[in-house]
Amino acid sequence: MHPYEVLKRPLLTEKTNIQNDEENRYSFEVDRRANKLQVKDAVEKAFSVKVVAVNIINVPSKQRRLGRQVGHRPGWKKAVVKLAPGQRIQLFEGV
Numbered sequence: 001m002h003p004y005e006v007l008k009r010p011l012l013t014e015k016t017n018i019q020n021d022e023e024n025r026y027s028f029e030v031d032r033r034a035n036k037l038q039v040k041d042a043v044e045k046a047f048s049v050k051v052v053a054v055n056i057i058n059v060p061s062k063q064r065r066l067g068r069q070v071g072h073r074p075g076w077k078k079a080v081v082k083l084a085p086g087q088r089i090q091l092f093e094g095v
Contacts, residue, residue, distance in 0.1 A: 001031065001033065001034065001038060003038070003041055003042040003045045003046065004042070004046065005031060006030055006031050006034045006038050006039055006041075006042035007028050007029075007030060007039075007042050007043070007046060008028070008029040008030060008031065009028065009029050010026070010027070010028055010029075010091060011027040011028060011029060011078065013027075019080070023082070024082060024083050024085065024087070024088075025080050025081065025082050025083075026043075026080070026081050026083065026089055027078060027079070027080050027081075028043070028078070028079050028081065029076055029077070029078060029079075030042075030056075030077050030078070030079045031077070032075075032076065032077050034056075034077065034079075035056075036054040036056055036079075039054050039056065039079045039081065040054050040081070043081050047089045047090075047091070049083050049084070049087045049088075049089060050083065050084040050087060051081055051082070051083060051084075052082045052083060052084050053081075053082040054079055054080070054081050054082075055079070055080045055082075056077060056078070056079050056080075057077070057078045057079075057080070058075065058077055058078075059075055059076050059077065059078055060075050061073055061074050061075035
C-alpha cells in the first residue's frame with residue numbers, strides 16, 4: 001500500500017489537541033488495511049518527523065435509526081502516533 005493511501009485525515013478534537021500539546025501525540029483516521037509499520041512509514045514520509053510509537057484502535061460500526069429506518073454508521077480505524085521529543089507536525093499547529 002502506498003504511504004499516501006494509508007492516512008485518510010487528521011482527527012481534531014479537544015482530546016487530541018490536549019494530546020498534541022502535552023504528550024506530543026497526533027491522531028489520524030487511517031485505512032482499515034493499514035498496520036502499525038505502514039502508519040509509521042506514512043507519517044514519517046508525509047511530515048518528515050521521527051515516530052517513536054504507534055497505537056491503533058479499531059472503532060466499531062454502530063447501529064443508527066432515523067424514524068423506523070435502521071442503518072449503520074461504518075466502522076473505521078484510528079491511529080495515535082507519538083513523535084520524538086522536540087518534533088512537531090505543522091498541520092496541527094494553531095488549531
